[in-house]
Amino acid sequence: MRLGLVAGEQIHALGAEELGAGNLNEFLAAPDWDRLERLVDTGGPWRSLNEVSLTAPVEPQQIVQTGANYRTHVIDLVAASMRKDDSRSETEIREAAARMMDERTATGEPYFFIGLPACVVGDDVPWSSRPTATSTIGSWS
Numbered sequence: 001m002r003l004g005l006v007a008g009e010q011i012h013a014l015g016a017e018e019l020g021a022g023n024l025n026e027f028l029a030a031p032d033w034d035r036l037e038r039l040v041d042t043g044g045p046w047r048s049l050n051e052v053s054l055t056a057p058v059e060p061q062q063i064v065q066t067g068a069n070y071r072t073h074v075i076d077l078v079a080a081s082m083r084k085d086d087s088r089s090e091t092e093i094r095e096a097a098a099r100m101m102d103e104r105t106a107t108g109e110p111y112f113f114i115g116l117p118a119c120v121v122g123d124d125v126p127w128s129s130r131p132t133a134t135s136t137i138g139s140w141s
Helices: 024-029 033-040 068-080 090-107
Strands: 004-007 010-013 046-048 063-066 112-115
Touching (some): 004 033
Antiparallel strands (some): 004 010, 010 046
């Protein structure tokens, strides 16, 4: 895996010297975006994006996610995990979960959940949010 800087339709390989850090995590701990912006204006070996296969720039062990757009999914998860000894009906549980998500949205409190490392992909992995989608998503490394 190689780390690179994408500008327009081109990519420039990034080593520790250009990045100003030993690796991507070190860079992200104290990012110098101006340094990378200056690289865009310099010469050097740039390659067309058509010549490379974009992959995810990180290989995480654990993903913490959040999102208000997961409202329906969270309601489904809460209903699916209802306890056998819960006296509420599934409808009542769904309504309680919906109220919880609406309150979080109103107060700005995010809903956190653990995601799988496989959710971080590059354009080398087909991705779709709908069964009919044919697009891919990713970044280069």
